[in-house]
Amino acid sequence: MTTRSAVSPPSWTPEPFRPRFPWLTGDLQTVRDTLRRDPPDPGPFARLWLELGDGDALAAAWHAGRGRETVVLVHGLTGCEDGVHIRRSAAFWRARGHGVVRLNLRGSRPSLPRSRRPYHAGAGADIVAALRALPEAVRAPGLVLIGVSLGGTQVLDALAREGETPSLPIVAAATICAPVLLAPVSARMMAPRNALYHAWILRRMKAEARALGAHVPPALLAGALAARTVRDFDERYVAPLAGFAGAEDYYTRCSLPPRLPRITVPTLCLTAEDDPWIPADTYRAIDWDVNPQVRPLVASGGGHVGFHDRGRDGSWADRAICAFLSHHLDAERTAA
Secondary structure, rough: OOOOOOOOOOOOOOOOOOOOOOOOOOOHHHHHHOOOOOOOOOOOOOEEEEOOOOEEEEEEEEOOOOEEEEEEOOOOOOOOOOOOHHHHHHHHHHHOOEEEEEOOOOOEEEEEEEEOOOOOOOOOOHHHHHHOOOHHHHHHHOEEEEEEEEHHHHHHHHHHHHHHHOOOEEEEEEEOOOOOOOOHHHHHHHHHHHHHHHHHHHHHHHHHHHHHHHOOOHHHHHHHHHHOOHHHHHHHHHHHHHHHOOOHHHHHHHHOOHHHHHHHHHHOEEEEEEOOOHHHHHHHOOOHHHHEEEEEEEEOOOOOOOOOOOOOOOOOOHHHHHHHHHHHHHHHHHHH
């Protein structure tokens, strides 16, 4: 199988994606880590609590490195630091000498004791605040942000916010299967062919809302628990809690296009042609040429945050991001 960019070919060449048997379809790639929970151990870590400035704090797992850039991994919707793909990526980057921060979003299970409201796609300010709260020794080597699924959308929002008033040593970033246009992704999740996925993710979203219960207005919590679809959940719970007029307003204002011109660091937005959750056409609908710092890459396979290939070193996505990072950092060092 081949790999292709959504627009022009990248200036570096990732290895072709070749799925590993038996994970040969997008759906099998997607569910592999649920069916076979075999996360590698990324090693010992220190627990950090990163203050957000409003009384809440994010929990993070910090793995010390060997002087290379610190990689900050941000999980996706209803995930946390213990996701199989997060642990796999942490082990991959640590093996290359990088320190790793596994960051837990506001309201996720590890951050729950210090959370009074949930995360959402446009809450990049939380990531910026958390990065500013990192110990200087963690930030000093430079930061590489990698966001997974909805965590990737939040990373892109953080990059846009930071691009306006830079204050952090972010050297590069990447997203894996991030929703870049939220409305089509919501519609795709509710499609009949995704009924099992939809029921699974909605159940987990409701569990997160229930866990925050005492901090949420009763009417909004009741709306969340009564929601029949992810759009209904966003309409009745996520949007009003975050100050949006409704789901459509939330989707429009938190999608990538308004943020894209403000990102100032090399950023790779990687997805898969056969992702059952994120339509690849949403990546082709973006005018990426408005910002040459941000490059899309649509792999011919990989499912949703799968990318289980024949290589045994991390996932294909890990290695593609590593190649992207090496290309840009080597170019900067040469220029310096």
